[in-house]
Amino acid sequence: MGHNVKMAIADRFAAYVGELTKVVGHADRAGPLRDYCSGLLATEGRRSVEPMAAVTAPARVSAQHQKLLHFVANSTWSDEQMLAKVRELVTPSIERRGPIEAWIIDDTSFPKKGRHSVGVHHQYCGQLGKQANCQVAVTLSIANHDASLPIAYQLYLPRAWTDDRSRREKAHVPTAIRFKTKPQIALEQIRAALKASVAPGVVLMDASYGTNSGLRQGIVGLGLRYVAAIISTVKVRPVREDNRKPRRISVAALALGLPKHAWRSITWREGSNAKLQSRFARVRVHAAPMRGEAQFAEETLLIEWPKDEAAPTKFWLANVDANMSFRDLVDLAKLRWRIERDYQDLKQEIGLGHYEGRSWRGFHHHGTLSIAAYGFLISERENIPPSEPDRAAQIEKPALPSGYRPRGAPDPAAAPRPQFDSHYPSLAGRRDCDDTSTMPMLHPSPAAEQAAKFVIQ
Numbered sequence: 001m002g003h004n005v006k007m008a009i010a011d012r013f014a015a016y017v018g019e020l021t022k023v024v025g026h027a028d029r030a031g032p033l034r035d036y037c038s039g040l041l042a043t044e045g046r047r048s049v050e051p052m053a054a055v056t057a058p059a060r061v062s063a064q065h066q067k068l069l070h071f072v073a074n075s076t077w078s079d080e081q082m083l084a085k086v087r088e089l090v091t092p093s094i095e096r097r098g099p100i101e102a103w104i105i106d107d108t109s110f111p112k113k114g115r116h117s118v119g120v121h122h123q124y125c126g127q128l129g130k131q132a133n134c135q136v137a138v139t140l141s142i143a144n145h146d147a148s149l150p151i152a153y154q155l156y157l158p159r160a161w162t163d164d165r166s167r168r169e170k171a172h173v174p175t176a177i178r179f180k181t182k183p184q185i186a187l188e189q190i191r192a193a194l195k196a197s198v199a200p201g202v203v204l205m206d207a208s209y210g211t212n213s214g215l216r217q218g219i220v221g222l223g224l225r226y227v228a229a230i231i232s233t234v235k236v237r238p239v240r241e242d243n244r245k246p247r248r249i250s251v252a253a254l255a256l257g258l259p260k261h262a263w264r265s266i267t268w269r270e271g272s273n274a275k276l277q278s279r280f281a282r283v284r285v286h287a288a289p290m291r292g293e294a295q296f297a298e299e300t301l302l303i304e305w306p307k308d309e310a311a312p313t314k315f316w317l318a319n320v321d322a323n324m325s326f327r328d329l330v331d332l333a334k335l336r337w338r339i340e341r342d343y344q345d346l347k348q349e350i351g352l353g354h355y356e357g358r359s360w361r362g363f364h365h366h367g368t369l370s371i372a373a374y375g376f377l378i379s380e381r382e383n384i385p386p387s388e389p390d391r392a393a394q395i396e397k398p399a400l401p402s403g404y405r406p407r408g409a410p411d412p413a414a415a416p417r418p419q420f421d422s423h424y425p426s427l428a429g430r431r432d433c434d435d436t437s438t439m440p441m442l443h444p445s446p447a448a449e450q451a452a453k454f455v456i457q
Contacts, residue, residue, distance in 0.1 A: 009380065013038075016089060016376050023085045024077040032071035033369075035064070040350050040373040047351025072355070072369070073362035079153070082368050084196060087142070087151045090375040091199070097146040102332065103193065103224075104141040104148065104339045105186040105205040107156065108346075109134045110353040117358045118171035121158040137367060138182050140189040141339050142201065145269075147378055148338040150346075151198065152189035153367045155360070156182050172359045182208070183215040194222060202320060204336040207231050210317065213289050217296075220319065227302070227318040227333045234315070236285035239298055248288040255281065255303045255312040263305065268331040278306050280330055287317060298322075302333055342374070350374050 017037060021030045039052025049069050050061070057064035094100070109125045111134045118135070125132040140152040161167055162179040180188070186209060194200070203219050203226040210216065210228025219226050232252035240246055258281050267277040281303045287296040299319040305312040316333050324332075346352040350373050355366035 012380070013376060016379070019089055020082065020085055020372060023081040024075070029071060029075060029077065032067050032075075036068055036071060036369050037373045037376070039068070040370060041376070043351070047354045048356045069357075072365045073357050073359055075365070076361075077365075079364045079368040080192075083151055083153065083371065086372045086375040087149065087198070090149050090379050091142070093379040093381070094142065094144060094147045094149060095199075098144050100142045100199040100201045101144045102142075102201040102335050102338075103190065103198075103203045104143055104336055105138075105190075105203060105209050106141070106336075106339045106343075107136050107138045107182055107208075108343045108352075109136045116170070118173060118360045118363055119155045119157050119161060121160055123158065135363070136182070138185040138189070139339070140186065140193060141342060142198065143204075143335060143338045145335065147381075148342055149375060149378060150339075150342060150371050151193060153364065153371060154185055154189070155363055156180075156185060170358075172361060174360065177360075183212040187215055187218045190219065190222060190224070194224075200224060202227055202332060204333070205229060206336065207315075213287065213296075216287075216317070216319075220297075225318075225320045227316050227320065227329070229333075229336075230315050230317055232312070232315060234317075235288045236301060236317075237288045239284040239286065251301055251303070251315045252312060254283065254285075254301070255305065255315070258283070258303075264326060265307075266327050266330050268327065268334055276334075278304050280304050280326070282326060282329065284322070285317075300329065302329060345377075346370055346374055349377075 014034075017030075017034045020037075021033055024030070024033055035056040036052065039056045040047055043052050043055045045051065049072065050065050053064035053068055054061045056068075091100075107126065109127045111125055111128060111132055112120045113133065114120065115133070120133060120135055122131060122133050123136065124130070125134040125136075127134070136156045138152075138154050138156055139150045141148050141150045143149075157173065157177060157179065159179050161171075161173070162177070167173075168177075186205075190203065203224055205215075205226070205228050207229040210226075211230045211234060216226060216228055230251065233250050235248045235250055236254065237246050237248055238254060262281040262283075263279050264281070265277055266280050267275050269275055283301045283303070284298055285301045286298055289296075297319065299317055300322060302316040302318060303312050304314040318329060318333070320329065320332070343352075350370045352367060352370040355363060357363070357366075
C-alpha cells in the first residue's frame, strides 16, 4: 500500500475520531479514545488493554496501560451518546447503495471461566451452542443488503445478579438497572431508536425473540413491521375464505398438511457472492396463543422446507404488506444473516469479546469502542482503492519492546488452545446462511484487509 494511501486513511481516521471526541467530555480523553480505537484495529491476537498499550505506545507501555485502563473502566462518558455519534457518522456510508431496510434484534455471548465478571451466569451460550458460563449482550442493528451496524448494545443481567446486592456493588452495576428479559431490553432499544429518529426498517429477529408474542405486539404498537422467526410449536389459525374459524394448529402441523402446489423453489441472494435456493410456502394466518388471540391481526406465515430435509426447518410470522412478492419476503427474512457477519467480524477482527475487566461500565465502554472501530472500517470500504501489487505490503506499526509478552500470555513453547476463544458467531441452528465462507468479508480486497491493520500515528 502506497505512502499516500496510508496517509489518506490516517487522515480520515483522525477526522473520524475527532468527531467521536465531541461526546466524551473532557479534552484529556481525546488521546485515550484515539489510542483505544487504534489498538482495537492494529493489535494482532488478543485485544485486551495491555497488548493494545504495547502497540500504541511501545516506549511507555506501563503508563499507556494505566491510561487506557482508566479510560475504558472508569471514565464517565456516555455509551449511548457515543453509539449515536457512530451511527451519525457511519449511516451515510451504509445508505450509499440504498436505504435502511431492516432493524435486527439479536444477542451475542462471551464464554467465561470465572463468575465475577459482570453478568456472568450459566445460561444458553450461542457461541458454543449449549448452556455454559457466559455473558450475553442484546443488540439492535440497522441493515440493508450492503452493510449493517449495531446501534445499541446492552448486557443482559440475570436475576442472580440483579437480586444480589453484593455482586452488583462489586461490579458497579448502576442502581437504576433492574431485571429485564432479553425481549424487554430489545423493545427498549427499539423505542430509543424511534425516539432518536433512526430511519425505520422491518424488524428481524430469530426464534428466541420472535416466538415472544409480547415483543411482537410491542413492535406493532410502535407502528413497525416485523419478520419474526418462531419455533415449530407456535399455534396459529389459518385464514379461511369462507370466514369460518378453524381450529388452532401448530405451524409444524400446518406445514405438513399443505398441498404440493403450495411449495415454491425460491432463489435469494445473500451478500454479493452467493445465490442460495430453498423451498418455501406462505399462508395467511392469525397467531393463536392461549390468551389474547383477538389482539393479533392477520399476518403471513412463511415456511422453509428444503428438499433434502424430512420436515420443514424454519418458520416466520410477518406482518408486512400481504402483497409483497414471495421472493422479496424470503429475501427480507434471510437478511438477518447480516448481524451474524457483524458478530464474526467484531469478535475476530476487532476483539469485542477480549475485555478482561469485571465492571458494568468497562464491559459497555469496550463494546461501544469496538463498535466505533468497526464503524470506521464500514465507512472506509468506499474509499479503499482497488488492490494492486504495490499495495499488498502490510501497514507498518511501531515495533514492540524486545522480549515483550503480555501478562497472562501463554508460553510460546506451549501448545496453543484456540478452541476456547475462537469467537465464531451463533451456532445451534440460528444461522440464516448455510455457508459464511461464500459471503464477502467486511473488506472486498487485500488492500482493504491491510487497512484494517491500522497504522498508528
